[in-house]
Amino acid sequence: MLAQLRRLPESCKGREFRLSIARTFTLETQLESLEVALHTLPCRPVIRLGPLDNLEQALLEGNSELLIPRPDAVLVLWRLEELDPNLAFASGSMTIAQRRIAGEKIIQRFRLLVRGFMRTCHAPLFLSTLPPLVGRKSQSSLDAESESLTSVRARCNEAIRDLCRQNSQIHLFDFAGWIEQEGQQALDIKMDFYARQPIAPPAWMSFAGAMVRTLRPLRVPPAKVLAVDLDNVLWGGVLGEVGERGILLGADFPGNLYLRIQQSILDLRSRGVLLAMVSKNNEGDVCNLFRKRTDMPLQLRHFSSRRVNWADKHANLVEISRELGLGLESFVFLDDQAFEKRQMQHYLPQVRVLPAQEDPLGILDALRSTTLFDGLKVGKEDRRRAREYERSAKRTKLQAKSHSTKEFLRSLRLATRVRPVTHENMGRVVQLLLKTNQFNATTRRHDEASVRTMIADKRNSLLAIEAKDRFGDQGIVGLGFALATPESGEYRIDSFLLSCRALGRGVEQMLWHELMKDVHKKRGKQVKVEYLNSGRNAVVLGFFETLGLKKVFQTGDRRVYETSLPARSRPPAHIRKI
Amino acid sequence: MIKRKPDNEKRLVEAIAHGLGVRPGVLNEKSSQENVKEWDSLGIIRVVTELETEFRVQFTILEIAEFLNVGLIKTILLDKGIKFPKRKPQKQG
Numbered sequence: 087m088l089a090q091l092r093r094l095p096e097s098c099k100g101r102e103f104r105l106s107i108a109r110t111f112t113l114e115t116q117l118e119s120l121e122v123a124l125h126t127l128p129c130r131p132v133i134r135l136g137p138l139d140n141l142e143q144a145l146l147e148g149n150s151e152l153l154i155p156r157p158d159a160v161l162v163l164w165r166l167e168e169l170d171p172n173l174a175f176a177s178g179s180m181t182i183a184q185r186r187i188a189g190e191k192i193i194q195r196f197r198l199l200v201r202g203f204m205r206t207c208h209a210p211l212f213l214s215t216l217p218p219l220v221g222r223k224s225q226s227s228l229d230a231e232s233e234s235l236t237s238v239r240a241r242c243n244e245a246i247r248d249l250c251r252q253n254s255q256i257h258l259f260d261f262a263g264w265i266e267q268e269g270q271q272a273l274d275i276k277m278d279f280y281a282r283q284p285i286a287p288p289a290w291m292s293f294a295g296a297m298v299r300t301l302r303p304l305r306v307p308p309a310k311v312l313a314v315d316l317d318n319v320l321w322g323g324v325l326g327e328v329g330e331r332g333i334l335l336g337a338d339f340p341g342n343l344y345l346r347i348q349q350s351i352l353d354l355r356s357r358g359v360l361l362a363m364v365s366k367n368n369e370g371d372v373c374n375l376f377r378k379r380t381d382m383p384l385q386l387r388h389f390s391s392r393r394v395n396w397a398d399k400h401a402n403l404v405e406i407s408r409e410l411g412l413g414l415e416s417f418v419f420l421d422d423q424a425f426e427k428r429q430m431q432h433y434l435p436q437v438r439v440l441p442a443q444e445d446p447l448g449i450l451d452a453l454r455s456t457t458l459f460d461g462l463k464v465g466k467e468d469r470r471r472a473r474e475y476e477r478s479a480k481r482t483k484l485q486a487k488s489h490s491t492k493e494f495l496r497s498l499r500l501a502t503r504v505r506p507v508t509h510e511n512m513g514r515v516v517q518l519l520l521k522t523n524q525f526n527a528t529t530r531r532h533d534e535a536s537v538r539t540m541i542a543d544k545r546n547s548l549l550a551i552e553a554k555d556r557f558g559d560q561g562i563v564g565l566g567f568a569l570a571t572p573e574s575g576e577y578r579i580d581s582f583l584l585s586c587r588a589l590g591r592g593v594e595q596m597l598w599h600e601l602m603k604d605v606h607k608k609r610g611k612q613v614k615v616e617y618l619n620s621g622r623n624a625v626v627l628g629f630f631e632t633l634g635l636k637k638v639f640q641t642g643d644r645r646v647y648e649t650s651l652p653a654r655s656r657p658p659a660h661i662r663k664i
Numbered sequence: 665m666i667k668r669k670p671d672n673e674k675r676l677v678e679a680i681a682h683g684l685g686v687r688p689g690v691l692n693e694k695s696s697q698e699n700v701k702e703w704d705s706l707g708i709i710r711v712v713t714e715l716e717t718e719f720r721v722q723f724t725i726l727e728i729a730e731f732l733n734v735g736l737i738k739t740i741l742l743d744k745g746i747k748f749p750k751r752k753p754q755k756q757g
Contacts, residue, residue, distance in 0.1 A: 112706075112709070114706050115706060115709050115710055115713070276723075276724070276725050276728070277709065277712070279725055280709070280725055280728050280729075281705060281706075281708075281709045283709055287713045287716075287717070
């Protein structure tokens with residue numbers, strides 16, 4: 087298979103993806119599986135393995151063979167067996183205090199490695215959790231030695247999770263979670279003794295798949311909306327036929343399956359996925375059911391948009407996409423009926439259809455195993471996204487009630503704060519770079535490593551704008567990156583983008599004004615503004631026209647404008663600066 | 665239709681060759697670390713995986729330690745009930 091993948095034309099393979107792996111055990115035999123899995127991103131994988139047992143050299147020295155090729159991601163795979171063999175194999179002869187101290191030493195090593203790495207390299211670093219010892223049978227609860235080792239490992243893993251929570255550059259690869267899922271048969275004690283190769287050959291592909299799933303959000307932006315059908319998805323039976331008392335939903339089979347499906351969908355919502363309802367039903371029946379069945383995990387308020395009628399589902403989905411201001415490529419469609427899924431694929435090929443079987447177990451499995459919503463981290467912004475879209479609907483209502491745009495903007499009581507892009511807000515910054523499609527001048531999908539490199543050059547101006555109004559705080563909604571060019575006093579706008587949630591209220595104007603001010607402060611005299619047509623970002627052109635920029639170059643999909651500093655731009659009068 | 669017995673000799677050589685990443689033609693019973701440069705520790709891991717899959721057997725760790733040449737590997741497989749065609753004795757004088 088790998089030979090076939092390697093023979094694919096370059097255009098099918100995608101961009102190069104340089105993955106460097108620091109590890110404490112043998113991985114050489116699994117590189118082919120990893121390469122196959124990486125091809126699915128898609129990308130042209132270039133994998134480098136660090137030396138065994140020398141994590142510090144591999145991760146902290148700028149000239150190490152892992153860091154020299156400017157990796158797109160660095161992965162660390164480690165085990166207790168190698169980090170502290172004495173603790174792993176001879177802990178029986180250690181006192182509880184000695185075991186605790188040994189655990190603390192390992193945690194301290196993690197912290198030093200992470201701190202040193204962040205000083206040396208800007209690439210995202212993926213730390214694996216420590217897996218259980220290979221071949222260790224679960225022992226009785228009276229076995230204090232085993233229990234203590236388990237708790238030391240748990241503390242180490244919690245420290246790894248903390249490092250990931252505290253640093254936007256650090257991410258988690260849940261090696262221990264993978265083993266928990268695969269079971270001990272994924273491990274090979276014989277090969278571990280013989281060649282320090284703990285993963286059993288039948289599990290190589292699964293292990294590679296788990297690693298690539300973790301890396302995937304670096305290249306593929308997660309979907310934002312799950313559009314769900316109702317009958318035989320959220321409950322068993324057809325509501326219109328069996329009535330609210332006849333639907334299958336509850337503690338017993340098969341109602342228990344539908345309960346789990348609802349819970350899984352709610353879990354996705356808590357990770358920031360918006361929910362939309364698309365069903366051929368009488369809306370009154372559906373609303374009644376939700377009002378009466380307060381025991382259902384999913385409630386009407388969890389859905390950011392709903393279309394319950396007898397129209398075609400694809401037509402309904404187009405309406406929902408307009409209502410939420412999100413492109414159709416952000417949608418995932420879940421339906422039990424093959425006919426509906428085929429129709430959706432035919433009419434709206436941009437929408438991804440969840441490949442679920444018609445039976446409820448198939449649906450549950452598809453929901454649990456889908457990678458379409460995977461992001462690097464679930465951040466504050468993700469958790470509040472659903473609420474943000476509810477607020478957005480309130481803004482739309484207010485706008486409809488207002489007599490003029492001016493009145494609407496004034497009544498919003500909009501306030502913005504412009505801040506430099508830093509390591510602290512990096513997570514949200516990269517998320518915006520990856521996800522923003524419509525108001526995005528160049529659609530350059532910079533990753534963390536590139537943004538960190540840009541920040542390192544103090545001449546550059548990288549700004550993020552936060553917005554809040556009477557309905558709530560929206561957090562960071564826009565970015566402007568002005569990079570110094572080798573020409574003295576000349577800057578180039580590398581990225582200028584605004585989330586569609588904040589568009590059309592003057593925030594873009596405020597961001598532009600602040601960016602120009604900052605560039606001027608950094609002794610910028612001339613600014614070149616680039617526009618790259620992505621097919622979806624024409625709205626930016628309209629904005630550039632309002633700024634009175636001078637077009638100096640146009641070829642194909644690329645236009646370049648120019649402006650001199652100080653710019654004549656003014657901040658919008660209805661926006662307060664905070 | 666006559667069902668042919670699988671040629672275990674051929675399967676053995678092909679599995680080892682695949683594991684080591686060499687052409688089957690370069691291997692014989694005396695092939696070992698001494699004369700095949702790909703016969704290193706990683707190569708052995710791959711050979712073990714290939715043979716366990718091909719012959720549906722499991723090697724113990726002590727058996728793996730005896731993977732010193734093709735002939736020895738064949739002997740270990742014989743012990744596990746894998747049959748190889750007997751060689752015709754060479755004519756004397």
